[in-house]
Amino acid sequence: MEDAPRNKRRRTDTEAQSEPEPAEIPLTRSTEYWFDDGNIILQVEFTQFRLVKSILSMHSSVFRDMFSLPLPADEPTVENCVVVVLRGDTVQDWALFLGVMFPKSHSTELPDVELLVAMLRLSKKYDFALFREGCVRRLKQEFPSTLQEFDVVSGGWTFINVDAGRNEDSFFSLISVAREIDLSSVLPALYYTILGNMGSKRMPKVGAIPYISTTDRLACLRGYPTVLQLQATTTLTWLDVKSTPRHIPSQNCIHPRRCAAAVEKIYLGVSSPYLPVTWPLSKWNSDWDDEMCSHCETKAKEIYEAGRETCWEQLPAVFGLLNWTELKALDFE
Structure with missing residues (x-):
């Protein structure tokens, strides 16, 4: 005979009132990108960046259009600056992107994968055309659509800086962002290069290819015997x-x-x-x-x-x- 179900005891009003509310994450100001002469605040997750409208408008048609619209009278401000909340973005991506927009020194080094991914993602979303063109060109050079161009880069990373031992993570990050920004022509060379870098003595299992979608994972696995x-x-x-x-x-x-x-x-x-x-x-x-x-x-x-x-x-x-x-x-x- 099965045990009868236990009756749940209802919480009293006193108990309900005594439970602590979930702690709110406080907003923080960026230590690097909080300019005293800034006139707009971009909030990403729980971090705020105080920037200059004219600079953002110069590079981005999205921000240029946004700033041309009249603001509601009751729009919240911080230090007389309107706060724009950018949903769906990450603090890491914006910190990397702003590091290129406001460089502290001139650098001739190749961009690493994290920086390139952040630039591609944000430049597509907010139409930073100049930044986007350079990043797209670099990614297409690394994973080209002609055999002649592929022969130039087939010996290893040429236009992107990748630390030793991070090949797989880098490939998977680039596949994800290529899908996200609709850059389809780089996928065949990316898939092919992944197969050549697996380093396995047998066809890898699905679980051996993390961080990418099932579609991309299966494309690699099915492509192996076909190659x-x-x-x-x-x-x-x-x-x-x-x-x-x-x-x-x-x-x-x-x-x-x-x-x-x-x-x-x-x-x-x-x-x-x-x-x-x-x-x-x-x-x-x-x-x-x-x-x-x-x-x-x-x-x-x-x-x-x-x-x-x-x-x-x-x-x-x-x-x-x-x-x-x-x-x-x-x-x-």
Whole structure:
């Protein structure tokens, strides 16, 4: 027999009155961006920034339009400055953004990922056009939409500063902000680079890719075997010993036996069911040059480079995306 349900005792009025109210978080003033000659206060979360209207209006059409509107007579003020509450923003993003708008010194260093993400997010939301253009250009240079541009940056981070050991977090942050600001053309190169930096000896599990949406997570996971399949039918077809006729040895081969043995040796060195030694967009491995005669080397390179072009054109489809032309047309610019 089940126990009868216990009756809940109702709280008395005295008990209800004695319970403490939730503590309110006090507002704080920014120590760095509270200008004495400021005439507008931006409140982000529980932090207030006292800034200058004319500076904000010069860079942002959103603020320019906002400040052109007449203010209600009962608008709250602090030290005779109107307070504008910016909902949905973070103090960290605004502190980073204002550090660029009001620099304390001239810097030629590359921006780190946190700064770039903050700049992209706020410059899109408030139409800081000049800041947005520079950040978008930098992100597109790092993750381009042409193979020629990709070859420039494929050796590592070139236009963004990333601390050693923070590759994965950086990739995921950039994917999230690219989705947020509708910058679709950078996604294929981003996904592909993530796969090449996984560092796993087997296809990673879904849980191994944190911080991004399920859509982006699945795109990476589904793209992994597809990339390997694409590689077999593009850049590495010259290694196919079962093709008729065989690509290598070539028709003009000087040393057929040596070149045939070289193909088998290279094939065994690059083939792997889980982690490829070379990726389909990798540049030609110069170590292969010494394995074959000059005629076979030339033929193999032609097939390899043509395969890279084909692979690049098909890269968006690998991750379930539209083609390059359509992706670029979707960019918010």
